[in-house]
Amino acid sequence: MVETIFDLPVEKQIFYAVLGFSWTVYLWEAYLSYRQRRIYRTTTHVPQELGKIMDSETFEKSRLYQLDKSNFSFCVFVPNILHLILLLGGIPFLWGVAGSVTTRFGYGSEYEITQSLVFLTLATLFSALTGLPWSLYNTFVIEEKHGFNQQTLGFFLKDAVKKFVVTQCILLPVTSLLLYIIKIGGDYFFIYAWLFTLAVSLVLVTIYADYIAPLFDKFTPLPEGELKTDIEAMAKSISFPLTKVYVVEGSKRSSHSNAYFYGFFKNKRIVLFDTLLEDYSPLNKTGEPQAEQPESDETSSETKAKPKNKKQGCNNPEILAVLGHELGHWKLGHTVKNIVISQMNSFLCFSLFAVLIGRKELFVAFGFNDSQPTLIGLMIIFQFIFSPYNELLSFCLTVLSRRFEFQADAFARGMGKASELYSALIKLNKDNLGFPVADWLFSMWHYSHPPLLERLRALGNVKQD
DSSP states (O other): OHHHHHTTTTHHHHHHHHHHHHHHHHHHHHHHHHHHHHHHHOOSOGGGGGTTTTHHHHHHHHHHHHHHHHHHHHHHHHHHHHHHHHTTTHHHHHHHHHHHHHHHHTTTOHHHHHHHHHHHHHHHHHHHHHHHHHHHHHHIIIIIHHHHHHOHHHHHHHHHHHHHOOOOOOHHHHHHHHHHHHHHGGGGGGHHHHHHHHHHHHHHHHIIIIIGGTTTTTTOOOOHHHHHHHHHHHHHHHHHHEEEEEEEOOGGGBOOOOOOEOSTTTTTTEEEEEGTTTOGGGGGSSOOOOOOOOOOHHHHHHBBBOSSOOSSOOOOOOOOOHHHHHHHHHTTTTHHHHHHHHHHHHHHHHHHHHTTOHHHHHHHHTOOOOOOHHHHHHIIIIITTTTTHHHHHHHHHHHHHHHHHHHHHHHHHHOOOOHHHHHHHHHHHHHTTTTTTOOOOHHHHHHHOOOHHHHHHHOGGGGGG
């Protein structure tokens, strides 16, 4: 069998190697999911170690939620779809369709960038349409069943269209400029291409929260009060250059909660999800008498209130502890380190791309016998040829991320907020129905954040703080 494979032309060897690795990854992921799903099925009682931090009702809810999510993910056969696309020549077929479209508008094969943009539009449209049923099921069956979904079908569909349009408005110009740089860059095009993608990523990070995210969610300044004063004081104590604190209306989509900061240099901003704030979350006010508030027809028709049996979010000291953790990432240089790692990886990939782009057999392997389009070369090399490297890098970054999380927790503890962070982690785990028991191998491969028990143990005996 092995001798037969090595007797094949090199382009066939490349093709079957890509397919083989794709299936290897799929089988590995399926095995890991099986191990974790077994944990969900068999761990039906609260372990003794968790008895003081999680009641049996919440434990059972989180177990069933995670089991449903695991079963659903097992049914999404993405590698099978990829296998069929590759085996049936889906990529060259779609490239041919893009060529037919451009020809109809008077653009011949010499207009490669134009054909590439049509191809990219068709490919992303195909991806969006094939992924839509799965997304609908996840939102309106699984998330709805477990009380997280806050969207109506109309809001969901309008949001999906808006995301597609915004993505195209960014993706197409950036791709066209990247292809142009590669075309005219000469022997050192990979340096110019890397610098261009670096500039684009920095611009997007800078403008995302101010200009892109508000297209989808409502951002409002955190009202003046004790919480804002305490946040500003904590930021000042560690020289964090905070300029604004926003609350994002995450509750119109989901009752999941989050917090993050963004910005460069002396212009940092903090964003808190309204579902994180116990005194701010509208989900806590459902069913309670409220003063009349002006509300647009659009908002009232697109979101729905769900009765809550418990309070959502954290109190002010716990929010400060969570932010202490987030600010720890900044103070310890985790954000800068991640950017440096990302850009080193990007430069390495573009350098290897420059070496491989001239190899005709790579294109022939995927059905391009008569042409070597630059965009197709990017897809083949970055997505398929680099796939073993990408898997290894992803695992290493997951390990590094867990290390960073422990360090950020330790930073918050050093600020005297261990007990508040301890209780906040428990609350957030309950609010998001996180299951606190994990298979060690599944956790090691997938968890970018340490499991709850490991984080609580690392915080130590909080009663002494």
